[in-house]
Amino acid sequence: MVEDVVRTLGFLCMGSRLRRIGERLQSDTQQVIDEAGLGIQAGQYPFLAAIDRSGPLTIGELAQAVGITQPGATRTIGQLLELGFVDMQPAPDDQRRRLVSLTGKGQDLVDHSKMVIWPRIAAAVADLCGDLDGPILEQLAAIEDGLAAVPLVRRHAARTG
Amino acid sequence: MVEDVVRTLGFLCMGSRLRRIGERLQSDTQQVIDEAGLGIQAGQYPFLAAIDRSGPLTIGELAQAVGITQPGATRTIGQLLELGFVDMQPAPDDQRRRLVSLTGKGQDLVDHSKMVIWPRIAAAVADLCGDLDGPILEQLAAIEDGLAAVPLVRRHAARTG
């Protein structure tokens, strides 16, 4: 068994570590989504959620809302357009802006997700790290160990009381 | 100002969020490295550190040590080979394995980094989140706010006492 340097080095490799755990968590989340038979990527959800919460948004606003750069938002919205979950139209007052809104299909997906999938994912993640406390490095270690022990797909809000 | 959905949705977007913060932290770390004039990428450091700690390792062991997949390790080691920081030779007993070791130049870089850069980075990250405590979502919020307020490059171990 080889030593996990990223873990050993602590604060020095904090960036790599957060990224690594985030990627792991996202791919585990993808499993939950796939299990439900929804044809969508985990990374696309925040865009739909943003529009659902705030109403039609421009590309730039979506980038800000999701916390990525504008080209990244342009790309993901392009995918969601192809999938038929969103619709895009120039803003009436400013032809540079593109207003992105949910289609009926997109709204259906969001509504269904809000009832079935999102609570499921949030509960699984809460089960993984909701009760943690203390220094961040210790919590990260607990999360890594927890995921290794019981993958996200098999977790539920088992916390009684 | 647009709402930060990833932050708002909490546990539901934990993966995206960790990843996002990790990327941010890593690119901030890169600034510190560049400031010191070292020609190396933040993501390459854990490989050098792993070899420095454990002695020559194979590609597979490096992948495990750093927590990425084997093709990722193959690529990064290829870069470090080009840069002259590591050397690679077939293992004497098993021609499939490639043992990766530090060159003189690589060892010099590690030794210098251990004295000057790594403590600097670890101190800056510790300044950012070393004193935090409590639920992880709150700590993540504090880290994001902290980075926005004072970037990593301008942080030092200012915690006195």
Next chain:
DNA sequence: TGCAAATATATAACGTATTATATAACATTC
């Protein structure tokens, strides 16, 4: 009014991770 600057989005080029698969070397088994 007309032209320069600013803003919003799109596109291109790149970096670095992933999964899937190919190739080479070793191990096993009949």
Next chain:
DNA sequence: GAATGTTATATAATACGTTATATATTTGCA
């Protein structure tokens, strides 16, 4: 000891983020 399976690394294809730059539209000012 030749066929078969396993292991280690390399390569190809894909995903998704970034920075830099191009294009279109709007704004502001002489």
